[in-house]
Amino acid sequence: MAGFRVAVAGATGLVGRTILQILEERAFPVAELVPLASPRSAGKKLSFGGEALQVSTLSGDSFDRCDLAFFSAGASVSREYSPIAARHCVYVIDNSSAFRMDPDVPLVVPEVNAHELNGYRGIVANPNCSTAQMVVALQPLHEAFGLQSVVVSTYQSVSGTGEKGIRALDHEVDTGSRSTESPYQHPIAFNALPQVGDFDTDGWAEEEKKMIDETRKIMNLPDLHVVPTTVRVPVRVGHSESVYLRFHREVDAAQARRTLSGAPGIVVFDEPATAKYPTALQCDGRDEVFVGRVRADPADNHALALWIVADNLRKGAATNAVQIAEAVTGTLARRERQEHYA
Ligand SMILES: NC(=O)c1ccc[n+]([C@@H]2O[C@H](COP(=O)([O-])OP(=O)(O)OC[C@H]3O[C@@H](n4cnc5c(N)ncnc54)[C@H](OP(=O)(O)O)[C@@H]3O)[C@@H](O)[C@H]2O)c1
Incomplete structure (x- = not known):
């Protein structure tokens, strides 16, 4: 066969x-x-x-x-x-x-570092969902403008916690009471929880540390300054991210949109006048990473704000x-x- x-x-x-x-x-x-x-x-x-x-x-x-x-x-x-x-x-x-942070195991997002698979065989690690979608958008901007720092807040769906996350949200919405099997520390229905994973002694959540370490490894930028705040929201599928980026070179919104439009795996969905921006519901079932709300920082011509959304079960x-x-x-x-x- x-x-x-x-x-x-x-x-x-x-x-x-x-x-x-x-x-x-x-x-x-x-x-x-x-x-x-x-x-x-x-x-x-x-x-x-x-x-x-x-x-x-x-x-x-x-x-x-x-x-x-x-x-x-x-x-x-x-x-x-x-x-x-x-x-x-x-x-x-x-x-x-x-195995994601094992130095002998490649951690791969093909749009960013597929070259690490050349001639390799054995275990390949797939990144954490919030990191995978973010680096697809960061890589072309880094190549064009030289990435210096990333400040990101996530809005992560309950499917990121597996079946038990979906069951907990459905139970709370349907019954108005908490499920005894909920994986979350607080009610998730009609709420936003600034905790994804356990906290370390300095107060950083596990997901935040993954975003720092995995972004640096995939993009091969070991000193990249990354500051994440990861938040679980009552969305079934699709992680959204509000991202603030600072670059070594000057950047403006039109250049950034053009750069992103030509990059693999990205759909730019950005027409503020018609309320056209990516949402989790629109991205559910799609394989691409969607980017919208691209804005230059009026106080810093080296910085941009943007909104990144993808289906965490698919691209994530x-x-x-x-x-x-x-x-x-x-x-x-x-x-x-x-x-x-x-
Ligand atoms: N959900 C996401 O967005 C996402 C994104 C990136 C990475 N991941 C990673 O992907 C993995 C699965 O996540 P998920 O969301 O699919 O979770 P899930 O819906 O809870 O599914 C877990 C799967 O693992 C199986 N399993 C559990 N314990 C097992 C054992 N001892 N031996 C064999 N199979 C076992 C379960 O089998 P049974 O049905 O028999 O229990 C089920 O098939 C996790 O490592 C997660 O971190 C998830």
Whole structure:
């Protein structure tokens, strides 16, 4: 059969199901798909390629004869099973935070640093959702104007917390009371929580530290000044970001819009007179990163404010992962694959 044997660990989750959908949409050459999850889901059926595939329990034996494995089952599962998968598969694309800051593991957003995949094989890390969409917009502006600093506030949807986030929001909206299983510290319906992940002793949230570290690694700017405030809002899908950027060179809004319009993976949606700007609902189900509200700072001709929105399950996770798979498998000759299994 032509194509790859592809395992998806966490196939029943929000990201895993979106990976299956995107593999189909983009006609990725899948010869056989192996859906994996926890024992809770064993025997469950997932639809792929017109067939109902039975979900198996993830184990050390799950990856025999696989070419490629996607992981979206949380960091502890990735830490345990990704290295096992990497011994069987040519490529492992990991959506969790387990390996993102490992200096030997490339952390890739193809629009920014696909070159790091050249000749590489093994575990590739997929970034955190709020970082992935932001760097797609930052990279072309950096190339044009030289990025100096980033101040960002996020408005992150509950699907960023997985199924349990959506369930908590739905429960609170439907019943008017808090769910005992809510992953949040406060009510999420009709609220905004300036906490995404646990705080460290200095008061920085886990998501804020990820945005700092991962932006620097992906853009290869180890000293970039990044100041995030990450906020969970009662939106089902789609992360929005209010971003203030300072550059080494002068910049104006028209130049910035032109730069962004010509850049890969970006849609500029910016006509203030007709209230045309990206919103989470408009971006739900889309693979691109949307940018609007581009404004020059009247007090600083080296600075810009803008608004960035993307579907966190797609560009923030599954689409980016499948783009990485396309990049790596496109460079993998059949002969090399045969050698891998020899
Ligand atoms: N949601 C986002 O926007 C987003 C963006 C970027 C990265 N990520 C990362 O992607 C991963 C999945 O997120 P999600 O939103 O899809 O979460 P989710 O909806 O809660 O799904 C979690 C998946 O992991 C599986 N799983 C949990 N424990 C397992 C175990 N011990 N062994 C095997 N499978 C196990 C679950 O299987 P069962 O159904 O059997 O429980 C389910 O398929 C996380 O690492 C997350 O940080 C998420």
